[in-house]
Amino acid sequence: MTSPAGRAVRDRGLRLLDRLRPLTTHRARIAQQEDPRLLRDALVRSLEGRDMSSIAEWVDALGTWAWDRHHNILSWYVRPLFLLPFCYFACKRSLIGIVLTLVALATSMAWFPAPDRPDPAVVDMLRAERDYLLGEWTAAKVAIALLVPLMFAALALALWRRSIRWALVVINGAVLFKIAWTFWFGDTQGALAHLTPALAGLAAVNVAIVVAGRRLNRRRSAPALPERTA
Structure with missing residues (x-):
């Protein structure tokens, strides 16, 4: 049985993947155009705003999950x-x-x-x-x-x-x-x-x-x- 902390890590990870999926598709189209500047701009945008907050939330949930298991x-x-x-x-x-x-x-x-x-x-x-x-x-x-x-x-x-x-x-x-x-x-x-x-x-x-x-x-x-x- 998955613990509540483990489910939180999994759910936040899935939400993060859903948010990054459109950006991944967009980067693939840019890579086909072989324009390094456009690829760089897309990478910067992918690390801004909600994506960074989602990563921070996922890392925080992962830390909580590991800390709870350390009580064993x-x-x-x-x-x-x-x-x-x-x-x-x-x-x-x-x-x-x-x-x-x-x-x-x-x-x-x-x-x-x-x-x-x-x-x-x-x-x-x-x-x-x-x-x-x-x-x-x-x-x-x-x-x-x-x-x-x-x-x-x-x-x-x-x-x-x-x-x-x-x-x-x-x-x-x-x-x-x-x-x-x-x-x-x-x-x-x-x-x-x-x-x-x-x-x-x-x-x-x-x-x-x-x-x-x-x-x-x-x-x-x-x-x-x-x-x-x-």
Whole structure:
């Protein structure tokens, strides 16, 4: 069954397509005339007025739909686990894999259906996050926000150089900082709701990385097989 937010996204998307259909036909006729100036003017007109407002409404409905689904506690348990494929692709030095993992992490908040009755503690925690993001941005908030890309960059660099120890330092430092943030900016119940998924994910990631690191060290220390002579 589609949720009300999902139906709103779908309906606004259909209305947007209906409004853009005449403009698309008009652009096709202009393209046949092979006049770049007319094509440019048509593109400008297509992005003005009601079309831009329709796009804004659709984006707003999409954000509301994703935010409602983020209230599903399963997304909180899944998100820390994305550190595992990120670490794997960093060890493999695969930029494409790293980028795809970050895209999956960003969209994972909307992977699970919105709960019929969200946990009040989850609601309180997400409300605190929303108020924080929509509030006034001070220099301190900008500095805290910059820690996120810096953490991923430091983690990728550590594993790019095959340093399991520094990777664990970065991961544990980042997760513990996020836990401290929830207790500082959120209320106690909301922070406790975040604490269990965060610690469970951190434990799973630590175990997986330690095991992978030991296997990597055994491969490095294994003696090379002697070459066979004819």
